[in-house]
Amino acid sequence: MAGIARADFTGSMTGDGEKRTTLVVGGTGKTGRRVVDRLRAADLPVLVGSRSGAPPFDWDDPGTWTAVLRGADSVYVTYYPDLAFPGAAAAIRAFARQAVASGARRLVLLSGRGEPEAQAAEQELRDSGADWTILRAAFFFQNFSEHFLLGPVLDGEIAMPAGEVGEPFVDAEDVADVAVAALTDDRHIGRVYELTGPRLLTFADAAAEIGEAAGRDVTYVPVTGEEYAAALSAEMPADEARALADLFESVLDGRNAHLSDDVRRVLGRPPRDFAEYAPDAAATGVWEAS
Template sequence: MLVGSRSGAPPFDWDDPGTWAPALRGADSVYVTYYPDLAFPGAAAAIRDFSRLAVQSGARRLVLLSGRGEPEAQAAERELRESGAEWTILRAAFFFQNFSEHFLLGPVLDGEIAMPAGDVAEPFVDAEDVADVAVAALTDDRHIGEVYELTGPRLLTFADAAAEIGEAAGRDIAYVPVSPEEYAAALAEHMPADEARLLTDLFASVLDGRNAHLSDGVRRALGRPPRDFADFAPDTAATGVWEA
């Protein structure tokens, strides 16, 4: 197995197509995850060029990590499907691990999660479940041509998630709903303003209620239920990652 990343060997960078072919050399199956997000400008074109190069390089199966309720991401999905490869699409909800390993860890440690989500519910999903589905799709022919919508087993608001994390960690964690403008301004302190705006627009759209429903993708793909946030929170708290 070869992992393509900017710090890997060989290095891989979505912004440098010259790194793509070395990373694809000898690959029969490829798990495609685009950074920063398939909804960003240029993503569909990058997926088009990458997927066709992958097929030319000998890859016969491509599995794409996509998002739920993202029309822009679906344009990238179409490009991958038209590459000539066997394909599977994984449309994932917000990961549990965003609270423990990614952009929401800092806010959790600060005791305040601010998001432009109002009181909308999200079917948060365990990234480990997504990984298990990806492995199955890469190795089992029965997943060819499938589009799996991957969610957890229940809907939670961000306030619900903050409360469950706080209970598991033994700390007070508050959720603060903010406007898209407030959120973009806060992000712009840590990244370019145009990227902050794009990310804010993405969150504001996918957290407008369109994804406030459960899907059976994990069960269909794996024959078992998805992991619950109620199991994730105490297991993660036990690692000490949420200790202030």
């Protein structure tokens, strides 16, 4: 596990001197479970919000929110499926206001870099009266090893509507470290951070580095948004497939082909490089043929 950003935890205590309890929405997800692990390692109380939790949390069922928020002083907010999807801003507005009303004033929102639609949800968080921090993250390294691109890597062909655009891929471990810093240190209140890795890679570059680390052939095939949506339609409803294809087409059009120094500014160290991630992921056996 990457090290926790050890600020002074000025925001980890309530006004009564008690340890602040943090609700992690999406606490079993890619960044959420890493945030949970870090908070527990720091001996800070954590509530995990997920559909499989007890009590459960479901973005589509506001009736589940009250029980999960009970006792929370701060919240790490991740929205499923994505803040750029229809209905996200309204859901964030309702949830953020309910969180603040229930006593959870510190809200840290995971957002997407270069997503104008997501910024409407960000504004709803700002307007809620919370002590907020917004984390706009680039494309995660771990999408290739823990999420929707694992299957394509195993098949040896990554098809994406990304052309030859450079993307500043970021490690989910770094995102989690920044999230914990934002949840526990008052200096991050009212800040928007853009989280990237240390260099730009095309998807072809990423495929080549994964292939080298895994000792197998992995290639990248650029496709159109229409082709990508058609392929996804075999796995999900057509409207969701089209929305996801539209999202990737927009954020991978070159608008994000620049780096940010915010990981270093928050954590006091450089972000992890893809060249470190790929061998470490390969060593776990995740890319070995079954």
